[in-house]
Amino acid sequence: MKKISWFWAAICSLLLIIVFIGWQQFGKLNPSADMLSEQEAQKLVQERYQGKVSLIKLTSQQYHIELEKQNRLYVIKLDAESGKVLSFAEIGSTGKSTPPAPPTEVELTEEEIKKIVLTAANGSLVSLEKIVTNQETTFKAIVNEADKQTTIIVDAISGTILSSTSTAVNQPPKRLTEPEAVQVASKQVLGEVDDIWLETEGDRTYYFVKIETKDDREATVQIHAITGEVLSVTWDDHDSDNNDKDDDD
Template sequence: MKKKTGIWVIIGFLFFAFLIYFSWQRFGPTEASAKILSKQAAQKLVQDRYQGTVIQINLTDKQYHIDLEKKDTIYQIELNAISGKVLSFVKKESKSPPLNEPEVTFKSEDEIRKIILAKVKGTIKSFEKIVNEDETIYKAVVKEGNNQTTLSVDALTGKILSSITTQTNTSSRRLTEKEARDIAKKQVNGIVEHIWLETKGEQTYYLVEIETQDDREAIVQIHSITGNVMSISWDDRSSDDDDEKSDDSKQRGKDDKKEDDD
């Protein structure tokens, strides 16, 4: 009887030793005595091993459930919280642009033009859309009389970002032939025969040839920018003809007087 009891004691001891050995091989130190990895340690272990970023980590029943992001893909990892052994590694999802994201709608060119003309009266001389990395704007130039306004408008909100008004120099505008003709006719009454433009030195001027009713000819010199009358010159042919007629009359008078004396 004692012999049988000793045999069962030996068998029980061997079985218990086998269980301890198996648990050591399977789990390492017994869970009762082993220390659980901290979240920081588990996170570092996973990130170092898989070269990704832990975006979520939770501890449940001595296992860490970890979401790891790597190259726009989310992986789900189960990690033994004591041994640090990876129990599973599964692809969870691929990141994609958010759905139902509101579409960015810019204002139309007509809407922007109305906003500009409500701010500045005049005529739009230039209008362009400028697309930058961080914003899209419209740029316009509005002309009214001698004033020129440059505006920048946000294409998304319609807000006027800047408005700069300058005066244009109208004095540099060249007279048209019609304007020069009208100025000349105010100086000399007659019919304009010819008009041409000449430049001498740094001055450019119009020369307007006018024939009067008594067959005289005048040339009016007019500055092409200011419109000032620079000179009026008369053709000497008519005065020479008058002098010749006068000389002929005098000569005939002398001849007639000489005949009377004879």
């Protein structure tokens, strides 16, 4: 009888151990109704720390959660029943790099734009105007060249010449300079220039160059001030004046 009693006692003890172990395992795998669900735990952490949950698992009535925030990685231990944060630790970076912000576009200065313009067109800068259209900024430059006027459009940021157009300009006729007029007159009469002056008749302008020769004679050369054409050579006749004086005597 004693053997049978000890046998049943051992059987009962073994059953109790099996039930206890089973309850432990079952309890770990199946959270009770009072425990937070994974969705609730994830929402709680994300709202509290403003990050993104990348991993969550339940172990021994605790949620082990990995949270990504600002390219950093954190591990959080959360009580599955109360929702209390048991630990919060940073374990490194996520390995994800934030794309760099695009560089701020800086406009070229007016001096830089002028250099670009005068490299493209050999002349004098008449005007430089900044134009903003559809959030794009350009410079409009006008350059006077020898016989034309050129309008150049330049991108304000890159300095690229977007367009260049030229129009012919009617230049007023160029007038001879006094040295040029003297040179023309000296080819007609050899001597020393005594005087030079300009006269205008209507819409025509003339140079008059007075030259004194070595034999004391004087000649006045009339030259067209634009074309350089010699129109007349007039001599002052001193011999006639002397003869007239002798006759009077």
